[in-house]
Amino acid sequence: MVQDSSTQTLTDLTFKVENVGVYYGSALAVRDVFLDIPKGQIVAFIGPSGCGKSTILRCFNRMNDLIPSARMTGRIIYHDTDIYARSVDPVELRRRIGMVFQKPNPFPKSIYENISFGAKINGYQGDMDELVEQSLRRAAIWEEVKDKLNESGLSLSGGQQQRLCIARAIAIEPEVILMDEPCSALDPISTLKIEELMQELKEQYTIIIVTHNMQQASRVSDKTAFFNAEATESGGKVGYLVEYDDTQTIFTNPQQEYTRDYVSGRFG
Numbered sequence: 001m002v003q004d005s006s007t008q009t010l011t012d013l014t015f016k017v018e019n020v021g022v023y024y025g026s027a028l029a030v031r032d033v034f035l036d037i038p039k040g041q042i043v044a045f046i047g048p049s050g051c052g053k054s055t056i057l058r059c060f061n062r063m064n065d066l067i068p069s070a071r072m073t074g075r076i077i078y079h080d081t082d083i084y085a086r087s088v089d090p091v092e093l094r095r096r097i098g099m100v101f102q103k104p105n106p107f108p109k110s111i112y113e114n115i116s117f118g119a120k121i122n123g124y125q126g127d128m129d130e131l132v133e134q135s136l137r138r139a140a141i142w143e144e145v146k147d148k149l150n151e152s153g154l155s156l157s158g159g160q161q162q163r164l165c166i167a168r169a170i171a172i173e174p175e176v177i178l179m180d181e182p183c184s185a186l187d188p189i190s191t192l193k194i195e196e197l198m199q200e201l202k203e204q205y206t207i208i209i210v211t212h213n214m215q216q217a218s219r220v221s222d223k224t225a226f227f228n229a230e231a232t233e234s235g236g237k238v239g240y241l242v243e244y245d246d247t248q249t250i251f252t253n254p255q256q257e258y259t260r261d262y263v264s265g266r267f268g
């Protein structure tokens with residue numbers, strides 16, 4: 001068990017991020033990130049474009065492994081396991097730490113198969129009809145699709161497709177859901193539905209969301225991490241974590257002036 005110097009013990013945490021940096025080739029994209037992600041809460045990552053929010057998000061389920069030039073330094077502890085340890089299977093890790101992307105990306109298969117596909121691959125032995133219904137219900141889309149489960153997932157609206165993708169993520173029973181700007185391609189009503197859904201989901205899952213929408217971060221999250229980027233001597237930019245605190249504190253009484261300026265719309 002890794003010792004924690006703060007008051008929160010590791011059992012309250014899903015992740016402990018220790019001094020994480022990410023390079024793409026020789027360029028350092030984001031540096032020195034320390035974060036405790038509490039269990040069963042929603043954590044939002046905000047900050048101007050290019051400050052490394054998505055890069056850090058992708059570290060949590062080793063999605064950066066799929067980018068050949070990417071290299072991470074530091075450690076991410078998931079419960080008591082270093083997720084970059086040799087013994088960790090990234091495929092199994094991604095089963096426990098699901099991801100929803102900016103652009104809804106249902107499989108070009110039926111609504112039913114969008115849910116059953118991953119479960120089958122994972123050797124699900126239970127009642128598949130029940131799993132499909134339960135997952136779609138939990139993602140608040142069952143009523144809209146229950147009469148057309150054999151139609152293509154691609155026939156749905158953008159907002160419905162995103163909820164289908166959330167249902168697909170839920171169906172493999174992850175513990176964590178990573179969301180990379182999940183509402184940026186959606187209209188306000190669909191966005192509201194996803195936000196409501198997140199509130200329901202956090203009872204069962206830890207959620208980390210990257211969002212450009214500050215109102216969204218303040219509405220949905222319990223904690224907020226504000227990232228910024230600064231110029232490097234070589235003329236590039238490197239992202240870093242400016243401040244991480246309860247969302248209410250970040251939006252009403254931040255400690256750092258950069259945070260205050262950003263959340264009040266003075267830059268970014």
Ligand SMILES: Nc1ncnc2c1ncn2[C@@H]1O[C@H](COP(=O)(O)OP(=O)(O)OP(=O)(O)O)[C@@H](O)[C@H]1O
Nearest residue numbers: 024029048049050051052053054055056067069239
């Ligand atoms: N696959 C990649 N290859 C090389 N550089 C990359 C790659 N992905 C991101 N970067 C670089 O890393 C830095 C951080 O990018 P990242 O997408 O993580 O930032 P972000 O804060 O999520 O930005 P945005 O809000 O625009 O999505 C940027 O300078 C970006 O150009």
